[in-house]
Amino acid sequence: MDFTRNRIPPVALLLLAAALSAPSCLAQNSPQMPPSPAALLDQLNAMISGGKSAWTPEQLSVMEKLRDAAMKDPYALDQLRHLTSNIGPRLSGSPQAGQAVEYVAAQMRALGAEVTLEKAKVPHWLRGAETAELVSWPGQTPATTQKVVLTALGGSVATPENGITAEVIVVDDWKQLSALPAGAVKGKILLFNHKFDKELAAEGEGLDAYGGGVVYRGAGPIAGSAVGAIAVLVRSVGGADYRLPHTGLTEYAPNVPKIPAAAVSAEDADLLADLATQGPIKLHLTLTPQTLPDADSFNVIADWKGTEHPEQVVIVSGHLDSWDLGTGAIDDGAGVVVSMQVIHLLQKLGIHPKRTVRCIAWMSEEEGSEGAAQYMIDHKDLIANHIGAIESDLGADHPTGIFYAGKPALGQWLRPIAQILDPIGGERLVSTPETGEDIGGLTEKGVPSFAPIQDSRYYFNYHHTAADTFDKVDPKHLAENAAVMAVLAYALADSPDPAPR
């Protein structure tokens, strides 16, 4: 990743110091004279901001107002409390997801935004019973079992109602699986024990740590089924040590039998792996989820209409659906409420940018991004009118800046915005190929896209677990995220020329 930290180059400071200390008689009208301090300040500013700012001083001061208002305003936090504690988990197709759609729409209408509910078919999967016990292992005390903590993966098929009992084969990765003798997994339960890279997460690269493990959660059941396993377990993709299983979407392939799939806590994965090195182990596994017919649901679209180019839109967004174990505070209630906060601040401060600011609460990101896919179909002829798209979907911890995807020129263009965000510690500008799952389609079509760079050191401790609850969101950090969203959205929506693309 390209990394641009918005600091004044030391050489520029030296130049400035030299100019400021030069006798003023030297700065008379001769073309041979060194530049005046004022001209040097302009040059210095150009070095910092990468050239002429795309915004007027008045627009930059509006950005400062938005930033400062966001830091003081409890709107996003209040909305998050309602979405998580009052409405609760918002699984695709569930009554709570439906209630959340109505709620966000009503809140946006109350601010004077033009609200549209855009229909999308979404999966409707229901969690059932999920239990597992070791029933046979080396050194077992007769007539005892050991509980194994797990949770069904989203989309998983069920075991028979009374469960299955089978030997567990443990592998760390694809390589170990392919090295097993033919038939070694047939009729057995296969555990992928790929460890989450906590050191990588601690260094701030939580998303990369997640990426290393999530492939087993996604494709494990296909690989397991292909070699004859009757169920697949994956070690939870997450960082904390509180015996918490992390759910998430799993996948099946058309011509491979669907087998039940669950995530075990990291501690239980270690237990199974350790005992399996001592001798055969057997597990009794019961999962009874159901997959109901796809349900009708909606993306909530709330437009704060532009004054000069209402047809041109800048998206601010998060996804409204969540997994069902917790209440979806960090994933991704936070992303939705900081997007709602943008509309709230524009209304409260009476700001009407040239272009339309479109708040979107996406539906069903967790179960396949069906809402976003439908948006790309419904708006396929209007992509050129999408001037920029922002999604917040990496929690609500302190944002250190802005991820951007698009032309390299975007980095320079963003520099004045980075300066506005510097006082809240949000001055980094980092180029990345992807900014958010729901805006991925727009990114692919060349729409400049953005995301706050949230501190991801702790995000994957709670992600997709029962511990993703309202208390995990720090009000100050949430406000900082709202500030990033509001400043960036306004900058995109009011610049004289659209962002480079």
Ligand SMILES: [Zn+2]
């Ligand atoms: Zn998410």
